[in-house]
Amino acid sequence: xxxxxxxxxxxxxxxxxxxxxxxxxxxxxxxxxxxxxxxxxxxxxxxxxxxxxxxxxxxxxxxxxxxxxxxxxxxxxxxxxxxxxxxxxxxxxxxxxxxxxxxxxxxxxxxxxxxxxxxxxxxxxxxxxxxxxxxxxxxxxxxxxxxxxxxxxxxxxxxxxxxxxxxxxxxxxxxxxxxxxxxxxxxxxxxxxxxxxxxxxxxxxxxxxxxxxxxxxxxxxxxxxxxxxxxxxxxxxxxxxxxxxxxxxxxxxxxxxxxxxxxxxxxxxxxxxxxxxxxxxxxxxxxx
Amino acid sequence: xxxxxxxxxxxxxxxxxxxxxxxxxxxxxxxxxxxxxxxxxxxxxxxxxxxxxxxxxxxxxxxxxxxxxxxxxxxxxxxxxxxxxxxxxxxxxxxxxxxxxxxxxxxxxxxxxxxxxxxxxxxxxxxxxxxxxxxxxxxxxxxxxxxxxxxxxxxxxxxx
Numbered sequence: 001x002x003x004x005x006x007x008x009x010x011x012x013x014x015x016x017x018x019x020x021x022x023x024x025x026x027x028x029x030x031x032x033x034x035x036x037x038x039x040x041x042x043x044x045x046x047x048x049x050x051x052x053x054x055x056x057x058x059x060x061x062x063x064x065x066x067x068x069x070x071x072x073x074x075x076x077x078x079x080x081x082x083x084x085x086x087x088x089x090x091x092x093x094x095x096x097x098x099x100x101x102x103x104x105x106x107x108x109x110x111x112x113x114x115x116x117x118x119x120x121x122x123x124x125x126x127x128x129x130x131x132x133x134x135x136x137x138x139x140x141x142x143x144x145x146x147x148x149x150x151x152x153x154x155x156x157x158x159x160x161x162x163x164x165x166x167x168x169x170x171x172x173x174x175x176x177x178x179x180x181x182x183x184x185x186x187x188x189x190x191x192x193x194x195x196x197x198x199x200x201x202x203x204x205x206x207x208x209x210x211x212x213x214x215x216x217x218x219x220x221x222x223x224x225x226x227x228x229x230x231x232x233x234x235x236x237x238x239x240x241x242x243x244x245x246x247x248x249x250x251x252x253x254x255x256x257x258x259x260x261x262x263x264x265x266x267x268x269x270x271x272x273x274x275x276x277x278x279x280x281x282x283x284x285x286x287x288x
Numbered sequence: 289x290x291x292x293x294x295x296x297x298x299x300x301x302x303x304x305x306x307x308x309x310x311x312x313x314x315x316x317x318x319x320x321x322x323x324x325x326x327x328x329x330x331x332x333x334x335x336x337x338x339x340x341x342x343x344x345x346x347x348x349x350x351x352x353x354x355x356x357x358x359x360x361x362x363x364x365x366x367x368x369x370x371x372x373x374x375x376x377x378x379x380x381x382x383x384x385x386x387x388x389x390x391x392x393x394x395x396x397x398x399x400x401x402x403x404x405x406x407x408x409x410x411x412x413x414x415x416x417x418x419x420x421x422x423x424x425x426x427x428x429x430x431x432x433x434x435x436x437x438x439x440x441x442x443x444x445x446x447x448x
Contacts, residue, residue, distance in 0.1 A: 003290070003291075004290065004291050004310050004311060005291065007291060007293050009356070009357075028357075030348075030352070031353055032349070032352045035313065035334075035351070035352040035353075036352070038311070039333070049310050049311065049354075051354070051356065051357055100334075100422070101334075101421050101422025101423075102347065102418075102419050102422050103334070103340055103347050103349045103400070103422045104349065104352075106346040106348045107349070107353065193418075193421030194334075194335055
């Protein structure tokens with residue numbers, strides 16, 4: 001095992017990002033992804049191990065103007081039980097509902113699920129549908145710097161993202177969906193619980209007078225990164241949500257998805273599932 | 289020699305001070321440093337729930353949790369459920385309903401069931417099923433476990 005030279009559990013964000021500026025820091029919060037990865041040797045510990053769970057202000061869900069801000073250390077259980085999320089962004093609560101198991105939901109943080117950057121990350125999918133952005137903090141020239149990156153531009157490959165090693169993901173922010181926003185999320189695996197999604201599909205948009213607008217479609221486990229399915233979005237945008245547009249969306253889903261064969265499912269099966277789920281999610285949205 | 293740090297926390301109602309390697313897991317600390325072997329090691333990757341403990345009132349997999357993260361927190365393990373008056377209502381319900389087969393999953397199963405029934409006094413059988421999704425019984429004896437959870441809900445209601 002890699003030699004860890006120091007352990008930090010900072011209370012303030014400044015303290016945390018200053019340490020990260022010094023380099024080679026392994027960050028953990030719930031530990032649910034880090035532990036299996038370090039135990040198996042897939043990931044090595046850096047010289048500094050930093051626990052970010054005690055940083056003040058890093059967890060919690062709050063309204064900020066017309067946006068909702070979720071601190072990076074907020075657990076999936078907190079998202080699942082939050083009345084504001086249930087009211088304003090039920091698609092996120094739905095994903096939390098089907099995330100791993102109770103014990104994992106109680107530990108896993110939203111920021112960790114994003115930084116793990118798995119194409120199958122279940123909280124990422126609905127956040128893409130909500131057009132969320134992530135806040136990244138760092139320490140430079142004697143001051144705290146923050147930048148905001150749209151989640152759609154955050155991922156660059158499997159387990160890869162644009163966050164620099166000296167940056168800490170501090171929050172997830174999205175605009176509160178309008179009252180005519182409808183959306184749903186569907187995932188699948190051989191078991192209902194503790195399953196790394198074989199495929200997930202999330203779809204949302206504004207539905208008024210039967211016409212679907214500002215449509216955003218996210219797909220998990222069908223590409224090297226969590227995917228915004230622009231072909232499906234184009235097939236639905238500005239059209240009445242009906243049997244015809246749903247048929248066009250399903251055809252586009254087939255084109256947008258570029259899955260691989262792996263230990264959990266074949267590419268063929270994933271292609272099949274992504275079409276079935278696109279149809280199911282749209283019918284669910286239509287039915288409500 | 290790996291880096292160690294000293295942590296202080298409450299374990300089953302008593303204050304504990306212990307030095308642990310910073311990468312050690314809570315499960316290893318409980319079993320090998322503190323000698324509390326009720327909490328079980330099975331899969332070691334959060335799939336089976338045998339290592340479930342309560343931390344600050346919520347359950348989690350102690351095999352995934354760094355021991356250093358226990359600092360300042362409140363832990364309850366299976367050893368902490370029993371009081372001088374005897375077994376707690378969840379433990380008693382599991383015994384009364386013969387929910388135990390080989391028994392290896394039981395410490396985790398009972399901690400999780402105790403958490404679920406405390407958390408929601410109106411817990412239904414279906415909710416119990418969902419709440420226990422993270423606890424595997426390789427004897428596949430789930431029916432009697434669910435019977436026991438229903439009985440624990442009832443016992444806690446009467447005890448209130």
